[in-house]
Amino acid sequence: MTKSNERKLTIARAMAEATAQEMRIDPSVFVMGEDIAALGGVYGNTRGLLDEFGAERIRDTPISETAFIGAAVGAAQDGMRPLVELMFVDFFGVCFDAIYNLMAKNIYFSGGNLKVPMVLMTSTGGGYSDGGQHWQCLYGTFAHLPGMKVVAPSNAYDAKGLMTAAMRDDSPVVYMYHKGLQGMGWLGTEAGATVHVPEESYTVEIGKAKVVREGRDVSIVSVGMGVHNALKAAKKLEEKGISAEVVDLVSLVPLDRETIRASVAKTGRLIVVDEDYQSYGLSGEVIASVTEHDISVLKAAPKRVAFPDVPIPYARVMEQFCLPNPDKIVAAWDEMGALQPA
Amino acid sequence: MTKSNERKLTIARAMAEATAQEMRIDPSVFVMGEDIAALGGVYGNTRGLLDEFGAERIRDTPISETAFIGAAVGAAQDGMRPLVELMFVDFFGVCFDAIYNLMAKNIYFSGGNLKVPMVLMTSTGGGYSDGGQHWQCLYGTFAHLPGMKVVAPSNAYDAKGLMTAAMRDDSPVVYMYHKGLQGMGWLGTEAGATVHVPEESYTVEIGKAKVVREGRDVSIVSVGMGVHNALKAAKKLEEKGISAEVVDLVSLVPLDRETIRASVAKTGRLIVVDEDYQSYGLSGEVIASVTEHDISVLKAAPKRVAFPDVPIPYARVMEQFCLPNPDKIVAAWDEMGALQPA
Amino acid sequence: MAPTRDEQHWMYRNMVTSRRFEETIAKIYFEGKSPAFNMANGPIPGEMHLSDGQEPVAVGVCAHLTPEDVVTATHRPHHRAIAKGVDLDKMAAEIFGKATGLSGGRGGHMHLFDADVNFACSGIIAQGMGPAVGAALSRKMQGKPGVAVAFVGEGAVNQGGWHEAMNLAAVWNLPFVCVIEDNAWGISVAKSAATAVPTNDVRAAAYGIPGERVEGNDPFAIYEAAGRAIARARAGEGPSLIEVETYRLAGHFMGDAEGYRPEGEKDGLFEKDPIPAMRARLLKDGAASEEELAAIETESEARVEKAIQFARNSVDPAPEDALTRVFAA
């Protein structure tokens, strides 16, 4: 389907482009974080911005996440629109109060008299042996707590549109990008994430899921990297004559339960794919959202393919054992068949 | 059922008693946290310990949660058994790295060559207008992340036994006690939490749920304060001729899915009551645990009565509007009836 | 630079207003909470942290501020809010949890936000620091006037967020002042048990900025030290730190029996109550007449009375409004 006039971008470049476009039209936008200036971000998503916008608006910070995320909240309340980076989502533990108790709650505490127009972008995920403190997903952790919108693009088109939408939002948005989708070769990269991206500015709606593949027999619901695993699994299932629908959640908060429910109502079966820890997270929420609504649509017990409840091991064989992958999704389908009610 | 020789204790006293008993037999146990010495803990759970054990073993700390929880990890790895208090669970945001990246993962990172025998006790919950930063539950937040056992007693008997079990465990245990159950009159207190507690030391098994009321028509699953709401709702339902079973989870990690599933298999209906935020948390996990196992047992879509996904409002009328209560549980039953599949 | 006569009157007025306000709140706080004291009950539920005795810090600093300047405060916010000019009616209504409150009852006593005068709070220790530094950054980037002041307790200085924010303000040379109210206690823990140095002014050296310590809870000395720091910030010369010795005349929160205080410590404090002291001084210096002071007092009382009436007479929020204003409109 590649058109000759297609301009393919990596997610990293799509993020940087959206940022640059907003910065050109809105002087209140600025970027801060660790290594986002001269280095252009460890994951490339601020590359080129320092040259165009200078060190006042593209600010490297000390390794002081509590201070600079807290500062972003104060600046956002004071008329600026900060885009702030938490280099790895895994580092939230040193600064989460600034995120969940300030950024997420100050609109509410002010009764809506304040706006907190800021974006917290943070890298998630992995599968490149970075060990237990450097490639968690933590979708559930962020999505569980009120007051933040949470988005997680699976491809460059959405990445650009979500970034623009997030920067224009007057509420805080957590923008979780996946390292394995960034298009940084040194991390390995999922080719499917690098897609056509229009040059002009546009938005992708926050809170709207997308059916990225239509199907009849099973709904595979996921986000970020999981969407690519789901699409690959769908191909494998197709070879077996099974028609899988794939839902890309795009946003975790607000969660588009309508789209999920409509898909499952059609297919009658649900597999949730989540690279985050299995329990008390995304996979449970999606299943509950469907089942609390209407169990009669389900032809089989729903399934999850998620990261087991263990710290992320370093050794490649262990790490890959834990990660969701297309084969595990296919296996989930196979088990599901067996569990069909008579 | 009150026997004359019953010795009723509040949860606060039960916690202190368990701690004192362990400290008497094990010199490696010590307590640290803010205001746990002379004040005896804001919630009374270390009252009397300073007098008996002195300031070396009952240590008030600076307001430096990252340092002293991190220090507890270091001490636990070095042969001590710290019981450390995070005064309000809401404060986890200033110190969560020490909790989830050190305390929870160092056993794994050491391949089991280290033990991390520490207990992190922390107050949760409320309903006394302490506002959005002082009475969250955050069950889902802690239970989602691997490497910590998580317990949450609903009564003084369990409180003592769980504390003893936690202190004897060689792995980190997060002990979440509920302010409204502590037996501190100034917080209002749930009478049902103050029960008979044997004088001698005993343990309550971590990871085992309890059916605290048997029933036939619906399983109400909850933890902590929710158990008391569930029991009250069960009484109201009884008046309508409905027989409700109440499951007290006792532990969130490990989660006793067997007991939940067995109960729902019997009753065919599930209501989860959770004072924590609704989405991506406990309520979803319990529902998913049941439905992924076997949907055929369900006679109706499961229901949740949880705190809505908004920051906790201060004003009493708003706060009470958000909190789970027995009437909402009864209402959930009522709606459930209507949703029964034909 | 000493405060002008007008400023002295302003300072006294705000100290008295704050004290009267809190005395009134304290009385009402117990309504509905007897015979059994249960925090959840009465027209003012929840925790209540009073600032009695600490008023000099708020007025000595805020005398230098205009509404466009930014202040962040803590769990103990009333004196600072009043000195910063937060609408007293709406503030009272907020504490009563009413629909007319600053945030319509969503925030409460520990979360007073008044965008009109750039006042904000956090109930988490030291977490007002980052937002204040960020506001200072915002002003610098926008080329707009205004300094940011973060008030914290001496206990907060041992919190990591405090250190990070001080370093950030210093390395970016921001118009920021940190004011430490040293009331000697963090709940029940004495400063000496928590802080490795006797006074926190020395910690300024860690950031290469000026640090001052003001002894004696003296509004005039506070005014002068704050004046220097704020002038410096306005001139683009960067942040400073001031630690003020002050006294917590009330318990940490209402209901605190303060059994942890050394015998007799409290009595000594009441003798040092800064409000009568300032009154006497104004008279002695000839800075105010008895009549002027009486007028200030009457006026302050009336203002408090009006605010409390406003709060009492206001309606409760609609319960379901709890679900609104999570995100910006």
Next chain:
Amino acid sequence: MAPTRDEQHWMYRNMVTSRRFEETIAKIYFEGKSPAFNMANGPIPGEMHLSDGQEPVAVGVCAHLTPEDVVTATHRPHHRAIAKGVDLDKMAAEIFGKATGLSGGRGGHMHLFDADVNFACSGIIAQGMGPAVGAALSRKMQGKPGVAVAFVGEGAVNQGGWHEAMNLAAVWNLPFVCVIEDNAWGISVAKSAATAVPTNDVRAAAYGIPGERVEGNDPFAIYEAAGRAIARARAGEGPSLIEVETYRLAGHFMGDAEGYRPEGEKDGLFEKDPIPAMRARLLKDGAASEEELAAIETESEARVEKAIQFARNSVDPAPEDALTRVFAA
């Protein structure tokens, strides 16, 4: 107090071992990663932070330590681990992700734990501080000998956890030493852009403890400063802080093109490589003969070679063992 002849040999041996180890690791790291460099591939996957140039700090400090003393390190742990006496075979195997590794492959390069010599890491900036302070507390409470040393980078000193732990160690007077390896960079951010003071020794004043700065990446000067601090800690006189000027000869991690470094900075650094410098000095001082040094070098190389062979020849963990050792046995 200068190091003895034996200590000097020990220091040189450990510096050489560390350097040879990392050179070997660096070479193997690229196996399987070409033509396209992809971190996930090859026998050593993931991020790799080398300590080339920083060896003097590790040996100058650890020369004073015994296995019972506690050390915590960071994302850049090799030189410290080697100087602390971590089993080199198991350490290599861990980095290769093998079943015979320190943690059977669960931890990896940033999570080297060796309980036998009380060595631990955290890959999160400044988060080795708390555990080290806690170990110091544990020794004090148990009346057992041993000091705890936390190694951190200069970038970590701006992190809140660093401040909290320093204050805690000081207020409790613990046998703790914080060693700051100032390699001038935190990834791509220069110290001057991140830290409000030129040198971090001045930050000791914030905790009322001694602070020293050692210039020039000089193993002997480091040895002396560390000796003072550790002796103080052993004597029960409390914590100290040492900042050492050192040089990062490699990129922040392997693959780092270091485009952010000012032109020519790197060339200057290589001239200051501390290993040839120490070699020359030992010869000049007559502290070692050419033969002795050659023997040390050969021996170090052999030790590294053996460790790498051990790692290469070890088996992978069973994939499903990922699910074990989450909780204590």
